[in-house]
Amino acid sequence: MKDFFSDRTVWITGASSGIGEALVYEFVRGGSRVIASSNDSAELKRVAESCIGMKGSITSLPFDLSESAGFDEMVGELIKKEGKVDLLLNIGGISQRALIKETPLWLDRRIMEINYFGTIALTKAVLPYMISNGGGHVVATSSISGRFGFPLRSAYSASKQALHGFFETLLLEHKSDNIKVSVLIPGRVRTNISFHALTASGKEHGKLDEGLAAGITPEKAAQQIIRGLRKNKREIPVGSKELLMLKIRKYLPGLFFRMAGRMKPM
Template sequence: MNFNHKIIWITGASSGIGKSLAFALSKEHTKLILSSRNEAQLNAVKNACEHPENVNILPLDLEDYINLPSKVEEALSLYGAVDILFNNGGISQRSFVKDTSIAVDKRLMDVNYLGTVALSKALLPHFIEKNSGHFVVITSIVGKIGTPLRSSYAASKHALHGFFDSLRAEVYDRNIKVTLACPGFVQTNISINALTGNGTAQNKLDTAIKNGLTPEAFVEKLLKAVRQKKQEVYIGGFKEKLAVYVKRFFPKLLSKMIRKFAVT
């Protein structure tokens, strides 16, 4: 796949992976739509892109999933079409199950799962009408493997795999592609913004995140996978990727390994 002249929509575009995606794709002469809750940061990202004249911002809140269909209408009015949607927006969690309020569980599902699903479902008729499109969903290695302090986050990411695997099977004959990308540890603010058991932000950078891939390195591998139209890709360090295959073939061994993992 060549990204040139593609119309690409990125959620979670104000920082981290989404910001790096915007920078990388702007160099490929695309037309971009950047979304997140923070309009000021979106404007800063736009102005730092190589071709800001080909970038529009569209603030939205994934948690307000009931109103996302109107955001799709706005997005389509900007360029007349969308070719690729990068579902990148979301939040994480750092708390034990016993300490996590049900309100936190609900918020994780509202933002990570229902927000992403609602936006994708609202855009799907457009993809069907033009008989082409590509959903790229940033999930997590934790979307394949549940680990301590990530119960609600893992649940929301596991749910995305179930939904988009089903969608892929339903639209295969419509020339609509689905790529599920599972990051390991990437140097973003995800752990700083992660919710604790009472819903407040952790406000601390995890050591594993600090030592993870740079967003630029992650994006390079991600775009390669999207070009190849891969169905699923794991992008991270050796241990994170190894864990996926250990779970597949030696699940009891992985259970023992996870108990010994550092939880932050």
């Protein structure tokens, strides 16, 4: 059986921090050729330096997920250099800490632009090359709040719920092209996500939330993700006991709304 890591070109967005960064190390250590992207060249350089001595290789490709107009050209250039992308891990994203009544519409659009349009635009740009190469695997990153609404996360939850619709359709339309699709559903992973979450003014929340501090490590998250990808799972829950909320929302919606309604917004 072909080794899961070697002889593979893996493109990872959100590679400068948290879950994406931990995935970079797993894949480079395993022997993959990794293209690491985020909007921060200095942080990508730090990640690339941490990979020195590992079995695989890494190239940085910084870009802003909210600037999707240039994606087709960027992907065309990348394919000229790298030849192919076997696995696209859309990990990059941004969260929110603001009530609906105080969130200006431009902020809803900003979060949708990064989390939803950025992710689908990159996927659409890579897809034709995967098809002509005989197949590939595309991964999107939702959240448990992509399966239910949650206080202070209206745009975030909406952007993640939208990803489910797009990526389920991608799977249905392109199964015969050997396009595999997986959606990650993280619960709580101890990363910078709450730190960079946008508040109503557009400024960063600037702190690690209590719930996240109690979450699993990015390294553990990366291992859970790889286990799911190896099995070609359509959905990969990532986290610990908080994932129970997914089942409660699905099978006991009344209880879910009582519990979530009582939670202190943070």
